[in-house]
Amino acid sequence: MLRLHYAPRTISVAVAIALEEVGTPYEAVRLDFAAGEQTKEDYRRINPKGRVPALETPDGILTETGAVLEYVAPSLVPSDPYAAAKMRELMCYLNGTMHPHHAHGLRGERWADQESSFADMKQKVPERMADCCVYLEEHLPEMPFPIGDLQVVSDAYLYVVLTWLKGDGVEIEDHPLLAAFQHKMNTHRSVQAVYEKGML
Numbered sequence: 214m215l216r217l218h219y220a221p222r223t224i225s226v227a228v229a230i231a232l233e234e235v236g237t238p239y240e241a242v243r244l245d246f247a248a249g250e251q252t253k254e255d256y257r258r259i260n261p262k263g264r265v266p267a268l269e270t271p272d273g274i275l276t277e278t279g280a281v282l283e284y285v286a287p288s289l290v291p292s293d294p295y296a297a298a299k300m301r302e303l304m305c306y307l308n309g310t311m312h313p314h315h316a317h318g319l320r321g322e323r324w325a326d327q328e329s330s331f332a333d334m335k336q337k338v339p340e341r342m343a344d345c346c347v348y349l350e351e352h353l354p355e356m357p358f359p360i361g362d363l364q365v366v367s368d369a370y371l372y373v374v375l376t377w378l379k380g381d382g383v384e385i386e387d388h389p390l391l392a393a394f395q396h397k398m399n400t401h402r403s404v405q406a407v408y409e410k411g412m413l
Contacts, residue, residue: 233403339382
């Protein structure tokens with residue numbers, strides 16, 4: 214059986230949504246980030262990066278959310294090369310732009326040493342995350358696949374990122390397309406399952 218190492222409310226929960234959606238059994242192994250379990254030797258043997266997700270498979274361990282999502286749910290990857298590339302483009306944007314903006318408010322020590330720098334980075338988070346929402350509002354309609362139907366793994370990725378907005382000082386209702394996406398995703402049994410398990 215697959216073993217998913219995750220932390221609540223982190224991007225690793227996107228993998229759990231995908232697993233629930235395709236009906237693949239898995240064992241969820243919760244890490245307590247507040248207690249620093251991701252930095253302990255036991256977990257570093259599983260993922261030396263000290264991050265989540267990490268997925269134990271029969272063939273070895275996989276890390277990095279986009280890669281893990283495609284492994285666990287290949288049926289949710291478009292067969293058309295252009296559509297698949299656009300899906301990956303979206304996930305790369307979420308991973309490389311939106312996720313770091315969010316993390317600057319929580320883990321400033323990754324980028325700076327001075328407390329004053331942490332405060333400055335945190336103050337910038339609402340503006341930067343709102344900018345990302347504006348970008349998504351404009352470009353999601355261009356995607357060559359339905360958004361919110363959970364026919365592609367990027368839906369799970371985007372959904373979890375959007376759950377961070379309120380804590381980042383952004384009201385999703387200010388972005389109607391994203392609010393509609395979130396509402397549609399909330400109707401999926403796979404999304405409801407991760408809430409019931411206390412993952413989100």
